[in-house]
Amino acid sequence: MSVSVSPHVLVIDDVPEDIRSLLQALRAQQWRVSLATTGEQGYQRAQSLEPDLILLDVRMPDMDGFALCRLLQELPRVRHTPILFLTSANAPTERLEGLSHGGVDYILKTCDPAELIARVKIHLRLAERTAATPQDEQDGTAVTHDEVVLRAAMRLISGRLAEPFTLEQIAADVGTYEKRLSAIFRQRLGMTVFAWIREERLRKGRALLVETTLGMQDIAEQVGFRSASNFTTAFRERVGVTPSQYRQAAQQGAALTEPP
Missing domain, CATH: 1.10.10.60 (Homeodomain-like)
Known part of the structure; x- marks a missing residue:
């Protein structure tokens, strides 16, 4: 995970039009915001951009958010990046599954933009503390x-x-x-x-x-x-x-x- 003056947030959602107000709120913070609209594109951009935080939808075609989260957890340079599920999938089983896969938070798309920003800020601060501690030796090792x-x-x-x-x-x-x-x-x-x-x-x-x-x-x-x-x-x-x-x-x- 890269640490920068301006945090970099990667949003992975197949229908970004549904979260337009939330995207606007993120950009209003002067953060760098990147967007991916498929699971495969999200995987590639997470690997190449090494964002500071990932907002991830659950219900996406081809590769859903849970499958993508499992893959990101195995990428050495991304596995320490906080993943927050941002989704309309509101069933208790889905919430538990998301958190059990390594997601640090589970946020509904219907949330107030101010709540989303508050949660993102909390996890960015926590991520900065994690980045200050030694990470495992394989973090720099490239994997296929x-x-x-x-x-x-x-x-x-x-x-x-x-x-x-x-x-x-x-x-x-x-x-x-x-x-x-x-x-x-x-x-x-x-x-x-x-x-x-x-x-x-x-x-x-x-x-x-x-x-x-x-x-x-x-x-x-x-x-x-x-x-x-x-x-x-x-x-x-x-x-x-x-x-x-x-x-x-x-x-x-x-x-x-x-x-x-």
Whole structure:
């Protein structure tokens, strides 16, 4: 994120005519205001302009605001930029989803322009404090778009292991399409999307066996298996021992041979 005397605000909205009064209020602050009207354009402009703050719509065609937010969270030079959802999507589930994806605020398009300006000013001040602290070492590392999509998909899946997935859902949630997502996983990880999901579920299962006292059914449900028996079968095939044997060995301090 760039820090400048005149803050730079990027607005991403497919129908900017709907927020004309809000855009006028932003420009009246003598801030630099850039506009993108698609998710893809917003991604490109966020990457090239490195704005100080992003105002992001939710309901956009092709790539919605939630998918774009996931991608921006994986861009090293943008991930610290505050993202404020500015939208007409007012359902409680949408508000929670926006905030859970890393949005720092959720503002309705019907808000008074003065309220929008007040909220933006607060987050610009908070962002200045964040910029004064050391950021992670990879902030200056260039990443390809495929790497961004891969990281976003992996983070999304890891946070929803208990839920059923379709390839179409995952792809849409990270702003791409099924064939492209499948190709990225094969090229970068050498496996299909669902093979990686299975590995991640078993990895999380191993961690829960060691770190908790949860029963097998509870662990199975948390990592996305329908039953304890399904989890046990998959675990034994991958690790070579049953979950109970794995937990017992861990409790006894025995050396555990992790699968490659």
